[in-house]
Amino acid sequence: MQSFFVIAILVLGFVVMFQIAKASEYVGILRGEEKSRKQSNRVNAFLLLVFLILGLIGVYYCNEQLKDKILGPSASDHGILVDRMLYITLALTGVVFFATQIALFWFSFKYQESDKRKAFYYPHNNKLELIWTVIPAITLTILVGFGIFYWFKITGDAPKNAMVVEVTGKQFGWEFRYPGNDGVLGKKYYKNIDAAKNNPVGQIWDDEANKDDIFVEQEMHVVVNKPVKLVIGAKDVIHDVGLAHFRMKMDAVPGTPTTMWFTPLYTTKQMQDKYGKDFAYEISCDQMCGKGHWSMRGVIVVDTQEEFDAWIAGKKPQYYVAFPDKDPSAPKADSLAKPAPVVASLTTDK
Amino acid sequence: MSEAMHTTSAVSAAHGEHHDEHHGHHKETFITKYIFSQDHKTIAKQFLITGIVWAFIGGLFSVLFRLQLGYPDTKFPILETLFGHWAAGGQITPEFYYALVTMHGTVLVFFVLTAGLSGTFANLLIPLQIGARDMASPFLNMLSYWFFFGASIVMLSSLFIQTGPAAGGWTIYPPLSALGEASIGSKAGMDMWLIGMALFIVSSLLGGLNYISTILNMRTKGMSMTRLPLPIWAMFFTAVLGVLSFPVLLSGAILLLFDRNLGTSFFLSDIVVNGQVLPNEGGSAILFQHLFWFLGHPEVYIILLPAMGMVSEILSVNSRKPIFGYMAMLGSMFAICILAFLVWAHHMFVTGLNPFLGSVFVLLTLLIAVPSAIKVFNWLTTLWRGNIRFTPAALFSIGFVSLFISGGLTGIFLGNSTIDIHLHDTMFVVAHFHIVMGVASFFGMFAGVYHWYPKMFGRYLNNTLGYIHFWVTMIGAYLIFWPMHYEGLAGMPRRYLDKRGWVSFSQFGDLDKMITVVTVIVFAVQLLFIFNFFYSIFKGRKVTTQNPWGANTLEWTTPIRPGHGNWAGEIPEVHRWPYDYAKDGRDFIPQTEPVGANESAH
Ligand code: HEM
Ligand SMILES: [Cu+2]
Ligand SMILES: [Cu+2]
Numbered sequence: 001m002q003s004f005f006v007i008a009i010l011v012l013g014f015v016v017m018f019q020i021a022k023a024s025e026y027v028g029i030l031r032g033e034e035k036s037r038k039q040s041n042r043v044n045a046f047l048l049l050v051f052l053i054l055g056l057i058g059v060y061y062c063n064e065q066l067k068d069k070i071l072g073p074s075a076s077d078h079g080i081l082v083d084r085m086l087y088i089t090l091a092l093t094g095v096v097f098f099a100t101q102i103a104l105f106w107f108s109f110k111y112q113e114s115d116k117r118k119a120f121y122y123p124h125n126n127k128l129e130l131i132w133t134v135i136p137a138i139t140l141t142i143l144v145g146f147g148i149f150y151w152f153k154i155t156g157d158a159p160k161n162a163m164v165v166e167v168t169g170k171q172f173g174w175e176f177r178y179p180g181n182d183g184v185l186g187k188k189y190y191k192n193i194d195a196a197k198n199n200p201v202g203q204i205w206d207d208e209a210n211k212d213d214i215f216v217e218q219e220m221h222v223v224v225n226k227p228v229k230l231v232i233g234a235k236d237v238i239h240d241v242g243l244a245h246f247r248m249k250m251d252a253v254p255g256t257p258t259t260m261w262f263t264p265l266y267t268t269k270q271m272q273d274k275y276g277k278d279f280a281y282e283i284s285c286d287q288m289c290g291k292g293h294w295s296m297r298g299v300i301v302v303d304t305q306e307e308f309d310a311w312i313a314g315k316k317p318q319y320y321v322a323f324p325d326k327d328p329s330a331p332k333a334d335s336l337a338k339p340a341p342v343v344a345s346l347t348t349d350k
Numbered sequence: 351m352s353e354a355m356h357t358t359s360a361v362s363a364a365h366g367e368h369h370d371e372h373h374g375h376h377k378e379t380f381i382t383k384y385i386f387s388q389d390h391k392t393i394a395k396q397f398l399i400t401g402i403v404w405a406f407i408g409g410l411f412s413v414l415f416r417l418q419l420g421y422p423d424t425k426f427p428i429l430e431t432l433f434g435h436w437a438a439g440g441q442i443t444p445e446f447y448y449a450l451v452t453m454h455g456t457v458l459v460f461f462v463l464t465a466g467l468s469g470t471f472a473n474l475l476i477p478l479q480i481g482a483r484d485m486a487s488p489f490l491n492m493l494s495y496w497f498f499f500g501a502s503i504v505m506l507s508s509l510f511i512q513t514g515p516a517a518g519g520w521t522i523y524p525p526l527s528a529l530g531e532a533s534i535g536s537k538a539g540m541d542m543w544l545i546g547m548a549l550f551i552v553s554s555l556l557g558g559l560n561y562i563s564t565i566l567n568m569r570t571k572g573m574s575m576t577r578l579p580l581p582i583w584a585m586f587f588t589a590v591l592g593v594l595s596f597p598v599l600l601s602g603a604i605l606l607l608f609d610r611n612l613g614t615s616f617f618l619s620d621i622v623v624n625g626q627v628l629p630n631e632g633g634s635a636i637l638f639q640h641l642f643w644f645l646g647h648p649e650v651y652i653i654l655l656p657a658m659g660m661v662s663e664i665l666s667v668n669s670r671k672p673i674f675g676y677m678a679m680l681g682s683m684f685a686i687c688i689l690a691f692l693v694w695a696h697h698m699f700v701t702g703l704n705p706f707l708g709s710v711f712v713l714l715t716l717l718i719a720v721p722s723a724i725k726v727f728n729w730l731t732t733l734w735r736g737n738i739r740f741t742p743a744a745l746f747s748i749g750f751v752s753l754f755i756s757g758g759l760t761g762i763f764l765g766n767s768t769i770d771i772h773l774h775d776t777m778f779v780v781a782h783f784h785i786v787m788g789v790a791s792f793f794g795m796f797a798g799v800y801h802w803y804p805k806m807f808g809r810y811l812n813n814t815l816g817y818i819h820f821w822v823t824m825i826g827a828y829l830i831f832w833p834m835h836y837e838g839l840a841g842m843p844r845r846y847l848d849k850r851g852w853v854s855f856s857q858f859g860d861l862d863k864m865i866t867v868v869t870v871i872v873f874a875v876q877l878l879f880i881f882n883f884f885y886s887i888f889k890g891r892k893v894t895t896q897n898p899w900g901a902n903t904l905e906w907t908t909p910i911r912p913g914h915g916n917w918a919g920e921i922p923e924v925h926r927w928p929y930d931y932a933k934d935g936r937d938f939i940p941q942t943e944p945v946g947a948n949e950s951a952h
Contacts, residue, residue, distance in 0.1 A: 010874050017878060021814035025891065028813075037739075040813070044740035047821065048748065055828065066836040069857045078771075085768040093759040100726055100755050107733040108748055111669065112740070119670040119932035120735035128731070129678050129724070136723040140716045140762070147716075147766040148709045154768065155705035171532065171623075190620040191627050202622075236623040237526040237533075238635055240700070240775065244841025244854050247772040251701045253635050254525060255619030258702035280853050286775040286843045288519040289526060290533040291444040294846040 038113070045112035052105035056098075071244055075271065075281070075302075076262040079247030081150040088146060092139055158261035162227035165220060168201050169232075169239030169252035172292030174283055177201055178214040180317060185231065186210025190254075193235065198322040201235075205319060215318040220283075221301045222264055223308045229261040239296065242286035245271075251287055264302045271302075378914075386496075388488035389914040393495050394473035395806060398799070400502060401466020402880060407506075408457035411450045413873050415847070418442040420866025422848040436514070445534050447847045448517040452535065453509065455520030456543070458788065460550055461505070463653040465498050467795050468554075468592075471656055472561045472585040474802060478905035479579050481570025481922060483915045486563040490556050497553035501546045508542035516543035519845065521646070524617040524638050528609045531623045541610065544603045551596045551603075558589035558596075565589075570904070572924035576680075577941065579903050579928040580673060583680055584659020587687040588652050595648040595691070602641030609633070636701055643694035650787050651690045655683065657794020658725065658754075661747040663928075664801050665729055667901045668744035669736025670937060672929035675728040682721035689718040699767040700774050708767050715765035722758050726751065737932075741899070742816030743801035749824045750793040756828075757786025760835065778838020781831045789827045796820075799883070804898050808911040809890030815882040819875055826872035830865050837861070902928045902940045 028036035074080050111117070166177040166185055179185045186209035192202035200217075203210045222228045232241055234252035241260070242249045250260040264281075272279045283298035303311060320327035387393060417426060418441070425440035436446040473491065477484055485491045508515040517535020518527040522543065530537040565578070565586045578586075608614040609630075617638045618630035666673040673679060696715040699708050729751045738744065760782040763769045773779060796819070803811050842855040849855040897906040904924070908916050922942045930939040934950060 006870070010870075014874070014878060014881075017815065017818060018881070021812045021818070021882075024814045025812060029891075040817070041740050044745060044817065045738075048740075048745075051824070058828070059832070062833050062836075066833060066861070070836055070840040071854065082768055082772050085766060086763065086772070089763050089766060089769060093762055096723075097755065097759055100730065101752060103730050104733070104748065104751055104755070107730060107736075108738060108740075111733060111736045111738050113670075113737050117737055118935070119737040121672065121932045121934075122674060122731070122735065123672040123929065124675045124677065129675050129728075132727045133720060133724055136720050140719055143762065143766060144713050144716050147712055147768045150768040151709055151712065152705060154771065155708070190622055193622045193627065195625060236621055237529070238523055242775070242841065242843060244772075247841075249700050249771050249774055253702060254621050255631075256634065256636060256702060278853055282852060282854050284841070284843050284846075284852070284854070288448075288521075288523070288845050291448060291517075293448075294444065294843075294848055295851060297852065 041113050045109050048105050049109040052102065052109075055101070055105075072275070074245070074247050075266050076243075076246035076248065076264055078154045078262045079245070081154060082247040085146055085150050089143060092143065154262075155260075158229040158259070159227050162229040162261055163223065164229050164231060165222070166201070166231045166233070167220070167241055167252065169234040169241070169285065169289070169296075171236050171290050172285070172296040174218055174220070174241075174296070174298035175200055176216050176220045177318075178216075178312065178315075179209075180212030180214055182209055182212055184209040186213050190235070198318065200318075203318065205322070211319045212317045213319070214312065214315045215321070216315065219299045219301060221303050221308055221311050223305050224264050224267045224302050226305070227261055227263045229259060232258045232260070237289045238287050239285045239289050240287035242284040243281070243300070244284065245281050249286055264300075267302045267304060267307075268300075386492060388484070388492045390473045390477050390485050390488065390491060391806070391912070391914075391916075393491055394470050396495050397465060397469030397473060397498070398806075400499065401462050401470060402883065404457050404461040404466065404502065405876070406880065408454050408462060409873050409876060411454040411457070413869055414442065415447055415450045415454070416866040416869045418447055418847050420863045422850060442847070444847060445514065445517060448519075448533075448845070449514045449535055449539075451845060452517050452519055452522075453505075453515050456505070456516070456547075459520060459649065459653065460547070461498075461502060463788075463791050463795070464554065464592075464649070465550070467653065467791060467798075468585065468588055468656050469495070469498065469557060470795075471581065471660060471798050471802075472557065472589070474806065475579075475581050475905065476561055476564050476585060477568070478805070478908065478912075478916060479582050479903050479928075480565060480568060480573055481904050481917075481924065482564060482568040483917070483921070485560050486568060487560055491560050494553045494557035494560065497549050497556065501549035501553060504542055504546035504549060508539045508546065511538055511542070513537040513539055515539040521639075521642055522606070523642070524606060524609065524635055525621055525623075528606060528618060529621070529623055529628075530610075531626065536610075541607065544607050544610075547603055548600060551600045554592050554596050558592040561585055561589040562593065570921045570924055573941075576677075577924055577927045579659075580662040580676070580679055581656070581659035583683060584655045584662075587683050588655045591648040591652050591655070591687060591690060595645040595652075598641055599645035602638055602645075605641075606638065636698070636703075639698050639701060640694070643697045644691075646697065647694040648690045650783070651686055653787055653791045654754075654794075655686070657750060657791045657797075658683070660798040660801070661750045661794050662729070662732075663903070664743045664747045664797050665732050665751075666929055666931065667801075667899050668741055668747070669733050669738045670900075670931050671732060671736040672931055672933075673728070674731035674734075675724075676927065676929060678724055679728055682724045685721040686718060689714060689721070693718060693765075696765055696767075696770070699770045712765060712767050716762065719758065719762055719765070722754075726755055726758070741800065742811070742813060742820055743797045745817070745820045745824075746793045746797035746800065749820065749827075750790050750797065752824075753785050753790040753793060753827065756832075757782055757784075757790060761786060772841065773838055775844055776838035777834050777842050777844055780844050781834035781838060784834075785827070785831050789823075789831070793823075796823075796879070801899070802905075803886070803890075804893040804910075805905055805908075805912075807887050807890070808893050809886055810893060810898075811886045811890060812882050815878055819879045819882070822875040823872055826868050826875070829868045830872070833861055834865070897940075900938050902930060902938055904941060907940065907942055 074083050164179055168175040186207040187204045188202040189204055190202050192199055232250050232252045234254045239252040241252055246262050248260055248262050250258050281300040285293055285296035427440040429437035430440045436443055513534050516539045517533055526532050527536050527540055565582060605616040609616050609618055615630035615633035617635050618633040621628040662673050693711060693715045695703060695711040764773055764782055800811055800816055837858050893910050896910055907922050924941045925944045926941055928941050933939055
């Protein structure tokens with residue numbers, strides 16, 4: 001019903017506009033084409049000026065309305081650099097924006113056709129052209145300078161003490177692997193991936209480093225003020241680890257691991273105190289990855305060291321999930337029940 | 351389509367009297383004259399009208415997916431009536447949403463703003479403005495249109511197959527686009543997309559080679575390269591860009607077809623999709639992105655340069671003043687043309703690209719802002735102390751400059767890899783490229799249509815409708831895309847059809863509603879333009895003078911409705927550059943007028 005209503009209004013508006021347009025064409029011819037042309041010229045020149053003024057007010061109003069809806073201050077050290085670069089650029093381009101837009105509409109209004117004025121024959125001026133080649137060039141060099149400086153800081157090597165987490169994207173969710181006590185992520189091979197055998201990322205069980213690796217889904221914990229390095233991959237198609245609050249982003253590409261690192265500055269609890277209890281550091285998939293792309297959400301929880309230690313202590317290495325009878329903490333009661341299959345799967349999983 | 355053909359026939363039939371003047375032409379039948387025509391003006395109209403049809407389709411798609419974005423919780427039963435299970439329950443399904451977005455991008459970037467824009471105006475203006483009777487090879491030119499038509503048929507048919515059209519985004523990154531198991535849009539629709547694009551590329555190459563050779567070889571006496579009107583230079587650079595970069599996309603498309611159908615692994619490696627382990631190893635998904643963006647970035651200038659050229663011409667004519675800095679305009683177009691090939695990886699800063707390589711691309715990308723800035727300053731100075739006539743074409747040109755400034759400046763944010771880490775693949779990018787490429791080029795195209803319509807059809811478009819069209823579109827464009835930057839600054843990813851499940855991105859619901867409402871209005875006004883276009887072909891005010899805008903260029907020395915061959919007698923000789931407006935106290939001095947004895951040099 002409503003849609004018909006909208007369509008009816010549109011059609012009506014259409015007809016009315018067309019009639020006005022036709023009528024004004026006839027009126028123009030009756031009154032003399034030149035005269036009506038000059039009148040519409042004045043109207044349009046005036047409208048250009050109005051557009052400029054309302055536009056500037058609009059820019060201000062829009063900013064007032066929306067500036068509190070963009071994310072608050074960055075929650076990572078790298079993000080601070082990103083934000084700083086953003087505001088430097090905003091300041092410089094802002095000046096250019098206002099200067100050129102005002103000139104554009106003001107000139108249009110001021111130099112509208114008038115019988116009193118003759119256009120000024122002004123085909124070129126080398127000095128002027130040189131000036132406005134050099135000034136943008138210098139400005140841009142400054143921006144490139146800052147940009148590359150920050151860029152190398154952000155993409156440089158992670159500090160030695162950084163904690164490592166492996167992130168794997170898949171349609172449509174996130175998986176994480178922690179290296180465990182040895183601090184080393186065990187080797188993996190994609191053909192080993194088999195959810196039914198409790199091997200979601202394809203760990204090679206022969207690799208000793210894999211025996212203590214911990215696997216979790218959807219929610220990843222990191223420690224506040226401690227650098228974290230993400231080793232990123234994907235199983236099926238390209239995804240992207242988008243961390244808006246940390247201002248970080250990196251593609252997850254099947255077959256080609258990528259990395260990024262940063263240091264979280266505030267715990268989730270601190271942020272919840274500030275922004276309300278719904279607050280969460282979300283991981284958004286930023287690369288089109290299929291029908292569930294828009295809902296591919298993960299969460300990062302930033303803990304204090306103690307909270308983190310408590311959390312990770314409650315996790316069991318994936319090796320023991322895959323082979324419960326190897327688990328020293330599990331009751332050994334039925335250890336006789338199925339030793340054979342375990343050995344079999346170990347050899348085929350190679 | 352066929353109605354439009356008749357239109358052309360009605361118009362030109364009135365001018366049958368020119369027929370006997372045609373050069374070396376035999377009796378023409380309806381088919382050779384209006385369908386398989388080799389007349390560049392008819393081919394231009396064919397491109398334009400096909401482009402309009404595509405623009406309608408592409409625009410309609412955006413209205414549909416904006417409904418979802420603005421009103422994610424509302425049901426529109428009419429959608430289910432029209433689209434069946436794709437909009438089950440009156441709500442657009444994710445598969446449908448992604449198909450719409452993908453086809454919207456593909457159609458508008460390639461079929462409208464590449465073929466519809468270059469195809470129309472390169473064909474129309476090159477022979478008319480350089481003083482040639484037709485293209486270097488009218489036959490290849492005709493083939494160029496018909497390959498485009500074939501591409502259109504393939505692409506259009508993909509909308510109607512059971513699994514739907516391609517749905518992986520217009521950038522069709524593999525593995526998503528390579529694996530039917532990963533997405534319904536990567537089944538047959540994707541093959542059709544690739545085949546359609548291959549045909550499209552053939553069309554674009556045939557056209558481009560023709561434009562280049564025509565401009566280089568067929569200029570009339572006295573038309574040196576530096577006396578060419580700027581639209582011609584723009585079309586020249588556009589054609590060069592296309593000829594050098596489209597083949598790279600073609601190679602990417604063919605390799606992707608192999609990966610899809612022949613079991614090769616150019617782009618595939620280490621994949622487990624839906625629990626099924628694929629055998630492919632050793633390919634690189636990123637390789638495709640390099641191939642894609644090696645075309646993709648030049649492509650944005652393929653779209654923009656013709657608009658820049660036409661805007662330069664129209665601003666000069668309507669401010670009754672020479673274009674300021676003709677040589678600087680040329681130089682900056684040349685610089686853009688070169689740099690356009692050296693910046694593609696700025697679309698790939700966060701793909702794991704080597705950071706050092708990234709920094710080189712930052713430098714080259716921001717360099718391209720220099721020639722862009724020069725052009726803006728030159729346009730502003732062209733307006734300065736002019737005597738400006740606000741025809742609809744002039745208004746659209748002014749709008750173009752405004753949009754180009756706004757969108758160009760946000761490019762400086764994105765070209766800086768540090769900021770791009772945060773903004774990449776967010777709504778900020780969407781706002782950037784719609785303003786600078788989408789809307790700005792559309793404005794250039796509208797300006798061209800309003801300005802050269804009298805040459806195409808011997809009638810004027812209705813002015814009042816033109817003004818309504820301009821003002822609503824201009825205001826609408828800013829209302830739609832300006833606030834969208836804020837969504838991007840908040841990190842909201844692009845291609846998200848429903849944000850209500852997110853804590854970080856769900857605060858823009860009202861904004862999205864506003865944008866959707868404005869979109870519907872702007873779309874309606876484009877329908878008004880389309881109506882004006884077709885109505886005026888038959889009923890528009892007739893052009894009564896040969897040179898209605900008082901312009902210097904050669905197309906206005908042809909008869910009001912030129913026949914095939916353009917000039918009735920000899921092709922005029924050219925004696926000066928095209929921008930002698932307001933010189934020595936004269937309003938304008940056509941290019942055909944010899945330089946007077948005591949005329950001041952420019
Ligand atoms: C001042 C000059 C410009 C600079 C520095 C610039 C920079 C960029 C950068 C770095 C991106 C990638 C953003 C991302 O995906 O994270 C981008 C995207 C884009 N730009 Fe520009 N740009 C400029 C001008 C233009 C122009 C003139 C056009 C069109 C005529 C254009 C069209 C596009 C398009 C279509 C995209 C999006 C592609 C996609 O991912 O779908 N840009 N621009
Ligand atoms: Cu994803
Ligand atoms: Cu680009």
